[in-house]
Amino acid sequence: MTITEFIIDVVGNYVATIAFGILLNIPRRALNLSGWIGVLGYLLYQFIIVLGGGYVVGNLLGAVAIGVASLQAARWKKMPMILFNIPALVPLVPGGQAYEMIKNFALGQNDTALTFLLQVVMISGAIAFGFLLSELVNRLRQRAWRKRE
Amino acid sequence: MSASTEHDQLILHTALTAGRIMIENGSEIERVEDTMTRIATNAGAQTSQLFVMITGILMAINGEVGAQIQPVKRRTFDLEKIAVVNELSREFAVQQITLQQFADRLDHLDSVSKYFPFWLQLLAAALVSGPLEVVFRHNLHDFWITCFVGMVGWVVYYLISKYVEIRFLAEFASAAVIGLLAVWSHHLGLGNSVDDVIIGSVMPLVPGVPITNSVRDILAGNLVSGPARGVEALVSAAAIGFGIAMVLQFV
Numbered sequence: 001m002t003i004t005e006f007i008i009d010v011v012g013n014y015v016a017t018i019a020f021g022i023l024l025n026i027p028r029r030a031l032n033l034s035g036w037i038g039v040l041g042y043l044l045y046q047f048i049i050v051l052g053g054g055y056v057v058g059n060l061l062g063a064v065a066i067g068v069a070s071l072q073a074a075r076w077k078k079m080p081m082i083l084f085n086i087p088a089l090v091p092l093v094p095g096g097q098a099y100e101m102i103k104n105f106a107l108g109q110n111d112t113a114l115t116f117l118l119q120v121v122m123i124s125g126a127i128a129f130g131f132l133l134s135e136l137v138n139r140l141r142q143r144a145w146r147k148r149e
Numbered sequence: 150m151s152a153s154t155e156h157d158q159l160i161l162h163t164a165l166t167a168g169r170i171m172i173e174n175g176s177e178i179e180r181v182e183d184t185m186t187r188i189a190t191n192a193g194a195q196t197s198q199l200f201v202m203i204t205g206i207l208m209a210i211n212g213e214v215g216a217q218i219q220p221v222k223r224r225t226f227d228l229e230k231i232a233v234v235n236e237l238s239r240e241f242a243v244q245q246i247t248l249q250q251f252a253d254r255l256d257h258l259d260s261v262s263k264y265f266p267f268w269l270q271l272l273a274a275a276l277v278s279g280p281l282e283v284v285f286r287h288n289l290h291d292f293w294i295t296c297f298v299g300m301v302g303w304v305v306y307y308l309i310s311k312y313v314e315i316r317f318l319a320e321f322a323s324a325a326v327i328g329l330l331a332v333w334s335h336h337l338g339l340g341n342s343v344d345d346v347i348i349g350s351v352m353p354l355v356p357g358v359p360i361t362n363s364v365r366d367i368l369a370g371n372l373v374s375g376p377a378r379g380v381e382a383l384v385s386a387a388a389i390g391f392g393i394a395m396v397l398q399f400v
Contacts, residue, residue, distance in 0.1 A: 012284040016277050016281045020357065022269060022270060023270060023303075024227075024228050025227045026229065080176070080180060082175075082176065082180075082358075086228070086358055090281075095281070096348050100344075101390075102394050106394035132368055
């Protein structure tokens, strides 16, 4: 992956996350931050892929990063957390694999389609489990905060 | 009616309206329960009992008034309203506004809340499609045509979900339109790859709110509302898939 491709990816993620936020009618002052959280999740995902960690681990850690960063943003801006994590999730959605699955089912190549179905299920599961882990991290941090006070 | 009964009625009305607005616009259940309990406590109710589901809310407080039900009939995604209810609840907690003002502003929220202007939503749909096509497939040549197809697909989705009261028809129809336009643009020589154009263009239709909320609801222990939302997400995804598959089979 070249530097130009990397920059295009980061810009594309930022723009797409913000644009999805506009479609969901997110308040204006949350837009910029949600864009950066989307970039953060994608960067971690790409980092894992480059290190050779595989797409499941990549999506898992990307989702964890999005969940933790969203709670931080929600505390800071005093706004609900879902304003940040819903748009940031969109670049992780397995759109390509889901499309290949539909296409192969429609064309009658069921073996290839099942391979892609498995990938879609694995990625969706990884994202869901990543959110679960981030919720765990958030609860642990809340408990640590309360003890300090 | 005595003054305290009237006050209790107002507490119930305010909390139920706040809860209905939040569920209607795509909030997770745990946040709704939390906000409604806070409103009741801050308004002076000693205890409050809640039963929140994705299709309706039941709430009771101590005192002479009975429990009340608020059905939730429609469901859209307008995250700004959730943020506004959240802000009003915070203002009420520090006593910047009274309960009566809170109730009035909630009652008028539906008429004053503003969406982004239509042209900006069109631009946003284009800017979800194009950049994600590049990110997923690294196909810079098809950027512009993906922006265009995604925008048209979203216009179809918007118009159908506004004027036709059949759920999931909008996703299906706009996916079919996106498929047709992608194939057509390939015939005209505007796009290199039908696959890449379709993948980018369906991204604005992704049911992001139900997916996220379904996971969060299940994790919070709302085992009725979480799976219900998961089914909603699954059916919209399936509607998009059927729309695309139909086009691919005929071409």
